[in-house]
Amino acid sequence: MKRKLVSCDPTKCNGCGICELACSKEKEKSFNSLFSRIHSTRLQSIKEPLSSIAIACVLCEDPPCVKYCPRNCLSSNENGTIRIDAIKCNGCGLCVAACEFGAISLDPEKKTALVCDLCNDEPKCVELCPKDALNFATFDEAIQKSELENSKLIMQEFMEAQKHPKTFYEREGFLPVSSSNIDEENIRKMIKRPK
Amino acid sequence: MFGYSGKILLVDLTAKKHMVESVSEEFCKKYIGGVGFSARFLLDYTSVKIDPLSPDNILTFVTGPFTGTLVPCSGYHGMGAKSPLTHFIGESTSSSFWSAELKRTGHDALIIKGRAEKPSYLFIDDDEVYFKDAKNVWGKDCFEAERLVKEELEDVMVRVATIGLAAENLVPIANVSNDGKRAGRCGLGAVMGSKNLKAVALRGTKTVNVANIEKLTNVCSELYEKAQGPTTSNYRILGTPSDILVFNEAANLPTRNWQQASFEMAEKVSGEHLLENYVTNIVACSSCPIACDHNCAVTEGPYAGAAAIIDYESLFALGPLCGVGNFPTILKAIELCDYYGLDTNSTGGVIAWAMECYTKGILSKSDIDGLELDFGREDAYIQLIHKIAHREGIGDLLAQGSKKAAEKIGKGSEHFAMHIKGLELPGYDIRRLKSAALGWAVAARGGDPNRSGAYDMDIAGKVDRLKAEIGPGKTVAESEDWVAVFDSLILCKFINGCFQDFYSESSQLYTLVTGIEMKPSELKSAGERIINLKKAYNIREGWARTDDNLPPRVMKDPIPDGTAKGSLVTQEELNLMLDDYYKVRGWTKQGILPKQKLIELQLEGLAKEYGV
Numbered sequence: 125m126k127r128k129l130v131s132c133d134p135t136k137c138n139g140c141g142i143c144e145l146a147c148s149k150e151k152e153k154s155f156n157s158l159f160s161r162i163h164s165t166r167l168q169s170i171k172e173p174l175s176s177i178a179i180a181c182v183l184c185e186d187p188p189c190v191k192y193c194p195r196n197c198l199s200s201n202e203n204g205t206i207r208i209d210a211i212k213c214n215g216c217g218l219c220v221a222a223c224e225f226g227a228i229s230l231d232p233e234k235k236t237a238l239v240c241d242l243c244n245d246e247p248k249c250v251e252l253c254p255k256d257a258l259n260f261a262t263f264d265e266a267i268q269k270s271e272l273e274n275s276k277l278i279m280q281e282f283m284e285a286q287k288h289p290k291t292f293y294e295r296e297g298f299l300p301v302s303s304s305n306i307d308e309e310n311i312r313k314m315i316k317r318p319k
Numbered sequence: 320m321f322g323y324s325g326k327i328l329l330v331d332l333t334a335k336k337h338m339v340e341s342v343s344e345e346f347c348k349k350y351i352g353g354v355g356f357s358a359r360f361l362l363d364y365t366s367v368k369i370d371p372l373s374p375d376n377i378l379t380f381v382t383g384p385f386t387g388t389l390v391p392c393s394g395y396h397g398m399g400a401k402s403p404l405t406h407f408i409g410e411s412t413s414s415s416f417w418s419a420e421l422k423r424t425g426h427d428a429l430i431i432k433g434r435a436e437k438p439s440y441l442f443i444d445d446d447e448v449y450f451k452d453a454k455n456v457w458g459k460d461c462f463e464a465e466r467l468v469k470e471e472l473e474d475v476m477v478r479v480a481t482i483g484l485a486a487e488n489l490v491p492i493a494n495v496s497n498d499g500k501r502a503g504r505c506g507l508g509a510v511m512g513s514k515n516l517k518a519v520a521l522r523g524t525k526t527v528n529v530a531n532i533e534k535l536t537n538v539c540s541e542l543y544e545k546a547q548g549p550t551t552s553n554y555r556i557l558g559t560p561s562d563i564l565v566f567n568e569a570a571n572l573p574t575r576n577w578q579q580a581s582f583e584m585a586e587k588v589s590g591e592h593l594l595e596n597y598v599t600n601i602v603a604c605s606s607c608p609i610a611c612d613h614n615c616a617v618t619e620g621p622y623a624g625a626a627a628i629i630d631y632e633s634l635f636a637l638g639p640l641c642g643v644g645n646f647p648t649i650l651k652a653i654e655l656c657d658y659y660g661l662d663t664n665s666t667g668g669v670i671a672w673a674m675e676c677y678t679k680g681i682l683s684k685s686d687i688d689g690l691e692l693d694f695g696r697e698d699a700y701i702q703l704i705h706k707i708a709h710r711e712g713i714g715d716l717l718a719q720g721s722k723k724a725a726e727k728i729g730k731g732s733e734h735f736a737m738h739i740k741g742l743e744l745p746g747y748d749i750r751r752l753k754s755a756a757l758g759w760a761v762a763a764r765g766g767d768p769n770r771s772g773a774y775d776m777d778i779a780g781k782v783d784r785l786k787a788e789i790g791p792g793k794t795v796a797e798s799e800d801w802v803a804v805f806d807s808l809i810l811c812k813f814i815n816g817c818f819q820d821f822y823s824e825s826s827q828l829y830t831l832v833t834g835i836e837m838k839p840s841e842l843k844s845a846g847e848r849i850i851n852l853k854k855a856y857n858i859r860e861g862w863a864r865t866d867d868n869l870p871p872r873v874m875k876d877p878i879p880d881g882t883a884k885g886s887l888v889t890q891e892e893l894n895l896m897l898d899d900y901y902k903v904r905g906w907t908k909q910g911i912l913p914k915q916k917l918i919e920l921q922l923e924g925l926a927k928e929y930g931v
Contacts, residue, residue, distance in 0.1 A: 138600075138601055138602045138603040138610040139602055139603060140603035140604070140605060140606060140607045140608065140610065141416070141419075141605045141606065142389065142543070142606060142608065145388070145389045145606065146389065146536075148526075149389065149532055149536055152526070153532055154526045154527065154528050154529070154532070155387055155388050155389065155526065155527040155528075155529065155532075156423065156524075156525070156526035156527065158524055159526075166602070175600075176602060232524050251540075252389075252536075252539075252540055252543065254391075254543040254544075254546060254547065254608030255547075255608075255610070
């Protein structure tokens with residue numbers, strides 16, 4: 125079975141953030157984009173042409189988030205989604221740092237990792253996206269449109285702007301792992317691109 | 320509460336204190352939110368006849384019940400203060416992510432009073448309020464200030480509303496900018512500047528709960544689909560500049576300070592031309608399924624590197640109105656206005672007035688710092704924008720807006736100072752749109768298309784647009800109520816075409832979001848209530864029937880050519896329409912509010928104070 129993921133076409137995405145609210149609605153029954161498993165991002169260099177993109181889990185074959193979790197709370201499901209053991213997870217944020225796509229975030233209340241589970245293969249963000257920028261597509265389809273590459277480039281630039289991923293979880297007032305714990309070099313080595 | 324957070328944050332900059340007040344469900348249902356709340360706050364929290372730039376004035380930022388939800392085009396906030404430009408009620412709306420972030424800090428509204436001792440900015444981190452020293456951002460342009468505040472707070476995800484240099488210099492046509500959008504009109508930026516407040520940064524992590532999320536999502540989903548249909552295609556494809564050619568054809572495009580109603584270079588500034596040559600990408604505000612913001616950039620020539628979001632009013636005011644048909648120059652001018660935080664519409668308006676003064680010999684070359692200011696003189700008009708923002712030389716006069724500038728210069732220049740109540744007119748030639756002319760004349764905040772949608776009726780041919788007769792009063796009153804509801808919920812007016820029956824569909828949305836029962840008729844009367852509130856504020860500030868007026872040119876100089884040749888709105892016609900309008904509103908012949916009317920609208924307190 126070919127794995128399918130939520131991929132975004134940056135030429136259609138205009139950063140309205142409806143996908144985030146759709147996700148928050150589906151998973152939490154309320155509106156708060158901080159609970160969203162998909163992240164709508166606009167590269168806000170303000171004067172430069174703005175790039176918009178939404179990013180959800182890309183289902184890496186050898187997921188660095190799983191490898192890097194010090195408590196073994198993360199594992200891969202057969203369809204490629206990441207299963208999170210919410211009881212063991214203590215919100216250390218290493219998986220957030222490990223994800224090159226910025227697809228994992230932390231639940232601001234429960235302080236556990238949040239990641240896209242594809243809504244039983246009926247992703248609600250895809251359903252609600254008004255511009256059909258989101259697709260439930262296979263890797264090949266996503267790569268063909270260079271959506272994945274674009275996502276990553278934009279995300280990396282975004283993270284750079286935020287002085288790397290810490291902002292993703294620090295902004296919620298978590299006690300962050302000290303950044304010295306995160307060995308970026310190591311994380312990068314472990315990352316294997318999706319085919 | 321659902322939809323609303325039920326809390327208002329009051330910040331006193333003088334005392335460096337803040338407090339939270341709750342609002343009741345009854346209050347919410349009565350005034351909806353947005354400009355409705357704002358008008359009520361202005362009546363309640365300011366005293367009579369204050370100096371708009373004194374610490375006694377308040378500055379409001381208000382979301383609506385829909386903000387931060389899936390409701391399409393709901394990422395909006397309204398701003399209010401006593402306007403330094405009109406000295407009547409000042410209000411303006413802006414959109415995008417700042418609005419939703421304010422809601423997520425757990426507050427429906429933010430009211431700022433007093434004046435900070437030294438340049439400061441506010442950081443609202445959910446329930447915490449920090450008064451920050453703005454020494455590193457004061458004097459910076461809007462974009463740079465936004466960036467620096469984010470850097471200082473070490474979080475690029477905070478949302479920042481900021482003022483530019485113009486507002487710091489208390490220019491009464493200065494605006495407030497957020498996420499590249501702005502609350503432009505009525506000089507609210509100057510009010511913020513007078514408070515020594517450079518920026519308001521927000522970090523909201525709270526959840527917006529709604530009453531019936533499943534059904535709401537379904538209704539919104541249907542609206543998203545409709546929003547990809549024909550009623551929004553102009554906004555989506557060409558953006559608001561799509562109006563240029565349509566208006567030009569209909570002799571509805573004020574040109575060279577309203578001396579003409581069509582522009583021979585319209586083609587060069589049309590939405591079609593822009594899309595082909597300058598548009599780089601299109602972005603949306605939060606929760607918007609339409610996406611109308613067209614970013615334009617110039618890559619070659621003297622203005623290479625200029626970039627800005629283009630909308631019709633900016634384009635018209637700094638283009639045809641000033642006789643400028645070279646788009647790269649217009650884009651540079653818009654960029655400069657954004658940079659300094661100037662309202663493009665008022666800036667273009669006052670420059671066009673100065674250009675006409677120059678061509679008529681009322682202002683000489685030496686009066687305007689040696690500039691040659693013929694219509695279309697691009698170098699001079701770019702210079703003027705710098706001068707206005709810095710209040711330097713002639714810029715100090717122009718910075719005060721057309722009304723005050725014309726009063727100072729005199730010599731007949733009042734005749735072509737194109738403002739109503741001091742607010743520069745937008746880009747619709749109302750000489751051929753009679754009911755729109757009435758709508759603008761009576762609008763509480765001054766000449767403005769966004770406070771009365773009456774031009775829709777004209778353009779759609781629902782009334783005889785070339786003839787003033789008994790009847791437009793009802794059209795205007797209804798459209799004002801309708802706009803007041805839009806600006807209070809708050810919804811972007813571009814979604815309007817997706818509703819078949821606005822009041823019943825939006826009251827359904829209201830109930831789904833808030834859980835508060837709302838009949839369509841109740842929503843409509845809330846609109847009427849809000850219009851009466853604004854009117855009461857103006858009456859309190861000394862409004863008289865003579866303030867509901869049109870510029871002399873609209874009443875005396877007919878459109879010289881084109882399909883609407885000969886059109887104007889005479890004083891007699893205006894008087895006739897005003898009588899009709901006041902009667903429909905249930906006001907006195909002098910436009911004053913009768914006690915009975917206010918009581919009918921459940922405004923008993925106001926009835927006691929201002930009713931006759």
